[in-house]
Amino acid sequence: MTKKIFFFIILILCFCSITLILIAKKIKNDKNKPTTITLLNWSEYIKPELIQEFNKEYSGRFVLKQIFLSSNELAINKIKSGNKYDIAILSEYAIEQLKSNDLEKIDIQRLNNDLKEDNGKTNDLKFTSNFKNIKQKKDETEQSDIWEYNIPYLWGKLGFLYNENKLGEIKSLQQLKKILENPEHKVALYNNPFEVMFVGLKMTEGDISVNSKDDIQKSKEYLLDLKKNNPNLYFVTDSLLDRMKIPGKEHYDIVVSYSGDARYLTRENKNLKYYHFKKEEQKKTGTNIWFDGIVFPKESNKEGSYKFINFLLKKENNEKNIKFLDYNSPYSGENDDDLCKIDENDKIYKYNKEIKKEIANAWNEIYTYRDPKDKYLIFLSIFILFFYGFFYFILKK
Structure with a gap:
């Protein structure tokens, strides 16, 4: 009887040991597993090779996954409904609708110094003269704190x-x-x-x-x-x-x-x-005139998100991106040609x-x-139905 009890205890200890080993291994694997950064974005709105380069550079730590949207209205509904995203790229009027309750404020200190005026000595982003005009037009149209909730991306x-x-x-x-x-x-x-x-x-x-x-x-x-x-x-x-x-x-x-x-x-x-x-x-x-901004929905992963944004807006990567997209960047004059010269009568939509x-x-x-x-389709449908009915009647006879 004593031997049976002893054997049973040994069996339980072995089982517990194996269980603890498996749990420890899973915890270790989870720690080594890269964190997924979810980006809500428009289709083909970032050069694909840049995302591949980011995932390679931060392999083992972060991996960026895109979820594509078809309209700002759909994105607004998804974010307000509690869908979780770490980053989203939205138009300015969508940001206006979300900023009060659904977005986190931007921490300028966590951005690359070369994106800021005086190489990081101020909290102001270093915009091109064209985008400074856009910002001024936005501020003249309405007093908004939108700049606290987005990092301008393209315009x-x-x-x-x-x-x-x-x-x-x-x-x-x-x-x-x-x-x-x-x-x-x-x-x-x-x-x-x-x-x-x-x-x-x-x-x-x-x-x-x-x-x-x-x-x-x-x-x-x-x-x-x-x-x-x-x-x-x-x-x-x-x-x-x-x-x-x-x-x-x-x-x-x-x-x-x-x-x-x-x-x-x-x-x-x-x-x-x-x-x-x-x-x-x-x-x-x-x-x-419009601009799209990068925003952080509530409870987003800040560490990975800022890593990606700094990577994306790094000078050489930003240049590659805007050459691929053909849009204008707030941080580079690469595409600031006559096609996008800001005129005094150009306006930004006020939400x-x-x-x-x-x-x-x-x-x-x-x-x-x-x-x-x-109306032509209606007439055609009626004609087809009549034609089909006529032949059906003839064949039945």
Whole structure:
């Protein structure tokens, strides 16, 4: 009996020892396992090789994983719903909506000194003269603490990319308006409420920065009329690059385009030209300036996040990135050409909660309005059903 008890005790001790060894090994493996840094980002918004280089450089410590978003509105909903991300790249109006309750403040001290004025002697980021103008315009539009919650990443303008061979050179807003309203021209607008309303606001001389309900109503009516009268009006997403790149095979005659896409496409396709409401071409017009910022959602992994941001914005990496993307950097004048010269009438959109609802409602009405092309589809469907029914009746007899 004593031997059985002794054997049983030995068995228990062996089992406990093996269990402790396995637990210790798991703890050790977990410690050696790299921490995943989750980045909520737009597709192809960072040069892929840079992410590979970061993961290689910090192998064993951190690994960056991207989750792609399709709109700022979707990103806002995901972050507000409690989805966990360490870093996100969002437009300025999305940052305005999230900063109070859902974002962490930026610790400038944790950024590379070469990103700061006087090589780190101040807490001010070292922006290019163009981006300083953008910051000033933002501050003049509204008093906001947005700069405490984001590290500016890229900026650009909004304009129209068009086939000069077909439309000729666009030199004025009135000329642009006639082109858009011509039903023979294939027109593509972004499938996005803010960019679509921008077009309506420009055509009706509304304020593209501080919108009123009256501005939005006029813009909506113009866009509804445009959709009613131009059967060649389309709403597109990221297919623009593929559909406008090949000379002679452009899908559209004119499209709304971000400046980075326009810079790339005008270089690849010499038929294309970019109209962005330059002051010398049309007084008192101006276009929309935007910037995207890097933010930290609540409870993000700060150590890995700052490691990645410092790596990404390091001078040589930042230069590689903006050459790949063709957008403008707040920290480098690499793409600061005539296409992105800041004019005094250029404006930044001012976020307003009530006006945002007006814009969303107007967009829904525009988007869901029955396309003139739909009536032909209805007639075709009726004809097919009639044709099928007729032959079915004949065969049954």
